[in-house]
Amino acid sequence: MSTSERLIESTRELLWERGYVGTSPKAILERAGAGQGSMYHHFKGKPDLALAAIRRTAEELRAAAGAVLDGPGSPYERIEAYLRRERDVLRGCPVGRLTMDPDVVASDELRAPVDQTLDWLRERIAGIVEEGKERGEFAPSLDGEEVAAAVVATVQGGYVLARASGSPAAFDAGVRGLLSLLAPRGHDAG
Amino acid sequence: MSTSERLIESTRELLWERGYVGTSPKAILERAGAGQGSMYHHFKGKPDLALAAIRRTAEELRAAAGAVLDGPGSPYERIEAYLRRERDVLRGCPVGRLTMDPDVVASDELRAPVDQTLDWLRERIAGIVEEGKERGEFAPSLDGEEVAAAVVATVQGGYVLARASGSPAAFDAGVRGLLSLLAPRGHDAG
DNA sequence: GTCTATATTTCGATAGAC
DNA sequence: GTCTATCGAAATATAGAC
Numbered sequence: 001m002s003t004s005e006r007l008i009e010s011t012r013e014l015l016w017e018r019g020y021v022g023t024s025p026k027a028i029l030e031r032a033g034a035g036q037g038s039m040y041h042h043f044k045g046k047p048d049l050a051l052a053a054i055r056r057t058a059e060e061l062r063a064a065a066g067a068v069l070d071g072p073g074s075p076y077e078r079i080e081a082y083l084r085r086e087r088d089v090l091r092g093c094p095v096g097r098l099t100m101d102p103d104v105v106a107s108d109e110l111r112a113p114v115d116q117t118l119d120w121l122r123e124r125i126a127g128i129v130e131e132g133k134e135r136g137e138f139a140p141s142l143d144g145e146e147v148a149a150a151v152v153a154t155v156q157g158g159y160v161l162a163r164a165s166g167s168p169a170a171f172d173a174g175v176r177g178l179l180s181l182l183a184p185r186g187h188d189a190g
Numbered sequence: 191m192s193t194s195e196r197l198i199e200s201t202r203e204l205l206w207e208r209g210y211v212g213t214s215p216k217a218i219l220e221r222a223g224a225g226q227g228s229m230y231h232h233f234k235g236k237p238d239l240a241l242a243a244i245r246r247t248a249e250e251l252r253a254a255a256g257a258v259l260d261g262p263g264s265p266y267e268r269i270e271a272y273l274r275r276e277r278d279v280l281r282g283c284p285v286g287r288l289t290m291d292p293d294v295v296a297s298d299e300l301r302a303p304v305d306q307t308l309d310w311l312r313e314r315i316a317g318i319v320e321e322g323k324e325r326g327e328f329a330p331s332l333d334g335e336e337v338a339a340a341v342v343a344t345v346q347g348g349y350v351l352a353r354a355s356g357s358p359a360a361f362d363a364g365v366r367g368l369l370s371l372l373a374p375r376g377h378d379a380g
Numbered sequence: 381g382t383c384t385a386t387a388t389t390t391c392g393a394t395a396g397a398c
Numbered sequence: 399g400t401c402t403a404t405c406g407a408a409a410t411a412t413a414g415a416c
Contacts, residue, residue, distance in 0.1 A: 003381075018292045021212040024409055035383050036411080042381085046410070092290065099353040100282065100290040102208045115354045122351070122360070142370055149351060149360055150367030156350040157343030161312070163289040164305045170312070170339055177340030180332055181371035193399075215392060225401050226393080232399090236392065 004042045006032040011053035016094040020050055020101040020110070051110055057094045058113040062120060069124055075132030076184055079125060079151060083175045089168035092159040122148045137184045147182070154178045194232045196222040201243035206284040210240055210291040210300070241300055247284045248303040252310060259314050265322030266374055269315060269341060273365045279358035282349040312338045327374045337372070344368045 001009070010031035014023040025046050029039060043049040068081045095117050104110045125148035132138040138147075154174050161170035180189040191199070200221035204213040215236050219229060233239040258271045285307050294300045315338035322328040328337075344364050351360035370379040 019209075019211065019290060021209065022292055025411085026409070037382050037384080037414095040411070093350075096347075096350045096354070097290045099350045100209060100287045102212055105353055105356075111354065111356070115356070118351055118354045118360075143367065146363045146367030146370060148367070149348070149364035150344055150371065153344045153347030153351055153361075153364035153368075154340055155343075156347030157286075157345060158339070158347070160283075160286045160289045160346040161308055161339060161343055163295055164286070164301065164308045166295075166301070166305070170308075171343075173336045174339035174343035177333065177336030177338070178343075178368075178371075180336060181340065181368075214390075216390070227396095227400050227402080230393070 003032070003034050003038050007034060007039055007042060007049060008052050008056060011049050012057050012094070015050065015053055015057070015098070016091060019097060020104050023050075025049075047107065047110065050104075051113075054095075054098065054104075054110060055113050058117040061093075061095050061117055065121055066124070069128065074137055075128045075135065076137050076182065076187065078128055079132075079182065080179055082125070083151065083155065083179060087171075089159065089162045089171045090166070092163055093156060096156045096159065118152060122152050124148075125151050138182075151178065151182075193222070193224050193228045197224060197229055197232060197239060198243050198246060201239050202247050202284070205240065205243055205247070205288070206281060209287060210294050213240075237297065237300065240294075241303075244285075244288065244294075244300060245303050248307040251283075251285050251307055255311055256314070259318065264327055265318045265325065266327050266372065266377065268318055269322075269372065270369055272315070273341065273345065273369060277361075279349065279352045279361045280356070282353055283346060286346045286349065308342060312342050314338075315341050328372075341368065341372075 007028060010028050011023070014027055014031065018027075023046075025036070025039060028049070029036060032038075039049065043052065064085075065082060068085050069078055071078060071081055073081065095114055098104045098110075098114050104114065122145065126144035129138060129142060129144035129147045133140055133142060133144070154177075158171035158174040161174060162168050164170075176189065183189040197218060200218050201213070204217055204221065208217075213236075215226075215229060218239070219226060222228075229239065233242065254275075255272060258275050259268055261268060261271055263271065285304055288294045288300075288304050294304065312335065316334035319328060319332060319334035319337045323330055323332060323334070344367075348361035348364040351364060352358050354360075366379065373379040
């Protein structure tokens with residue numbers, strides 16, 4: 001792996017673990033096994049490197065979520081698959097956590113990939129809900145965009161509850177709670 | 191207001207705006223209009239002052255949420271009142287945001303008030319859901335703790351969506367989505 | 381391209397005068 | 399109780415050798 005690649009990957013890890021404010025160039029360089037010069041040769045500085053890292057993380061999240069949402073099954077089953085997909089719950093969401101970083105939110109450039117990813121996710125799920133309404137799986141009174149926002153929020157908030165308690169249990173409880181509310185009549189939400 | 195009080199209040203504001211890692215003693219002192227000596231006279235250091243600030247913020251949140259949850263109305267209406275209560279959405283949750291702070295999560299002492307507050311909130315709402323089941327307002331198949339986790343997660347995640355997009359709209363959408371799923375038959379979720 | 385110096389500012393805390 | 403002075407370490411970046 002090239003030095004530039006190692007810098008991006010180290011930054012991705014640290015942004016996930018400690019956020020933007022909590023990640024220093026020094027820590028990135030140590031993890032990447034590189035010197036100061038390399039970082040400032042390949043990137044303009046911390047914000048520029050962070051942008052590259054955030055963009056890549058956002059792309060990966062889209063690919064992973066997209067794979068589940070495009071999977072087999074009814075609309076309910078695909079949303080369930082998204083909610084139950086394998087996660088390192090206590091690590092939190094590598095994209096969503098950035099919204100609590102003051103320097104990320106203050107920068108349109110750093111915030112953009114975060115915003116776009118969560119927006120894409122909501123629209124993707126909203127379409128699946130609408131599909132479920134057409135099929136009669138979901139009540140016609142439901143609004144796709146609203147339910148999608150609730151789905152994504154439950155996941156993002158589930159991370160908060162899990163990290164607060166130090167256990168994934170609260171995340172799982174929230175997911176089960178939402179699924180029990182969303183479940184088609186007669187469906188066992190498990 | 192005493193110097194000690196000003197220090198705590200300034201810390202509360204900064205923890206809300208920038209989190210623990212992003213808040214320096216220097217910034218606290220400037221906002222409080224105090225010198226270094228005052229802070230280290232009243233508190234052992236940054237973690238000690240942050241603990242006092244977090245505990246007070248946690249207490250305030252409990253009081254505010256408790257007032258709404260103990261208010262008038264049916265179980266559904268009380269949960270709706272909680273979800274729709276006035277919020278400075280783009281500022282996020284002053285308690286929940288701390289779960290994204292690595293130094294807070296790493297400290298049992300700093301994490302405790304966060305955990306206890308969110309746990310209290312979930313249990314409080316779980317009781318209301320159970321009450322609604324007894325009244326026939328909610329389906330007997332629902333699990334109070336699970337639905338409560340979904341309710342609290344929707345709020346916490348709603349902040350994430352709102353801050354990502356720079357607008358409270360996504361928070362409101364998530365709340366409406368959850369309410370539409372939770373609504374008693376025939377009820378207009380508005 | 382990568383490295384080691386170096387610079388400036390801030391962090392978090394202590395010392396000691398008043 | 400509050401202030402200023404000071405400290406050693408870290409944050410972020412630049413300079414310049416190789």
